[in-house]
Amino acid sequence: MTKKEVAEYGVYEVFIQKSYTDPHIHVGSLVAPTSELAMQWARENFLRRDSAVSLWVVQREHIDQTSTDFLARELDRKYREVRGYTENGRLWRMFKEKTLTIEEIVAAVEEKNRNLKSKNKK
C-alpha cells in the first residue's frame, strides 16, 4: 500500500497593526510551508481592502495559551475600576464642580496654546 505524498503545512497565527499607535491585533490563521509565504498569504487573505502598517505571523506551536480558569474572577473588583467611583459626579455637584476625565485632559493638552508658545520664544 503506497501512501499518498501529503504536503504538511504548519499553522501560522496572523496579527495586524492598523496604525503605529495601535497594538498588533490577532485576525485569524492560515497554513503555509514557510514564514515568508505565510506573510504573503496573510496579506492576500486579510488585507485585500483594509490598510495596515505592520503584519506579524507566528507559528501556532510558539504560542502558549491559558485556560479560562486561569483568568477566572470570583471577586468584585469595582474598587479598581472607574465605574466603582460613579458617586464622584454627585459629590462634585455638591461643590458645584464636575468630575475630571482623561478625555478632557487629552483634549486640553492637544489644543495648542499659541499665546504661551510665542511668549516662551522670547
Place this chain on the structure above:
Amino acid sequence: MNQEEMFMKRIKQGEKIEATDWMPDEYRQLLIKLIHMHAVSEIMGAYPEKEWVPKAPSLRRKLAIMAKVQDEMGHGQLLLRIVEDLVYPLGKKREDLIEDIYYHRVKFHNVFHMEARTWADAGLIGWLVDGAAIINQAALLSTSYGPYARVLKRICAEESFHMQHGENIILTLAMGTAKQKQMLQDSLNYWWESLLFFFGPKEVTPAAERMIHYRIRTLTNEQLRQKFFDKYIPRIHSIGLTIPDPHLKYDTEKKCWVYTEPDWKKFSEIVKKNNGPKSRERIELRRQAHEGGRWVRQAMLCKPVG
C-alpha cells in the same frame, strides 16, 4: 538626502519611529534619559502610597490603594521594557537599569522624595500628583517614538481609575469633620510647592529644546504647568481649600496663571542628590528588594532536575 535628513523628514511627516529603525544617537540618548526617568519614577512613586496600605482607613480603601500601587509598578515594568530595547545596542540590561537607582545614576521626580505623613497626603498624592503626572503623560501621547506612544495609551487608560480614586478620597475628606478638612488643607500646604516643581523649570532647557525638535514631546514645561492650573485650581477652590500662594491669580489679559515660583534650588538638590525627606529610605528598600531577589531570578532560570 543623508540618513539624518531622512529621519527628520519622517519625524516632520508625523511618522512613528520603531525600536529597530535607524535613529540618531542623540535621539536614542534623549529617549533613554526621559523614559528611564519615567519608569523609575513610576516604581519609586509607588512607595509613598504603599506606606499607606497597612494604615488605610477601611478595607475598600486598602484594596483600592493596593490596586493603584500595583498599577504604578506595572507602569514601571512596561516602561522599562521600552528602555531595555533602547539600551540594547549599548550593551545595558534590565539589571543595570534598576541598579542605576541605588547607584544614583538615574533621577526620579521630586514628589516621590517627599513624605506621605497623613491619609490626606495619600489622597492628595492620588489626586494632584497623579493629576500632574497625567497631564504630562497625556501630552506625550503624540510622541514620535512608537513603542512609547503605545505604552502611554495603555497607561493613560489605567490612570483614569487613578483620577477617580484620588478624587474620591479627597471628596470624602472635604465633606468630613473640621479636623479632616484641616488635615486636607495641611496636606495641600505641604505639597503645593512640590507640585509646581514637578513640571520642571520655566525656561526651555537645551535638552528640552532638542526633545521638541525631535517631537519626542511637543509642549513646554510651562505650558503643561498652566494646563494643570486650568484643570485643578477651580476644583481645589470649590472644595473650600486655600492654595498657599497669596500671589496666585489668573491674568485675563495674558490668559495665563500668575504664581509664586517654587524654591527651584531646594528641589533640584533633592532630585540630583537624592536627599529629600524620604529619598534614602525608599532607595534602600528598592536596593534590598533588587539584591534580595537576585537568587530568585537566578533560580527561575534553572531547569528542573530529572
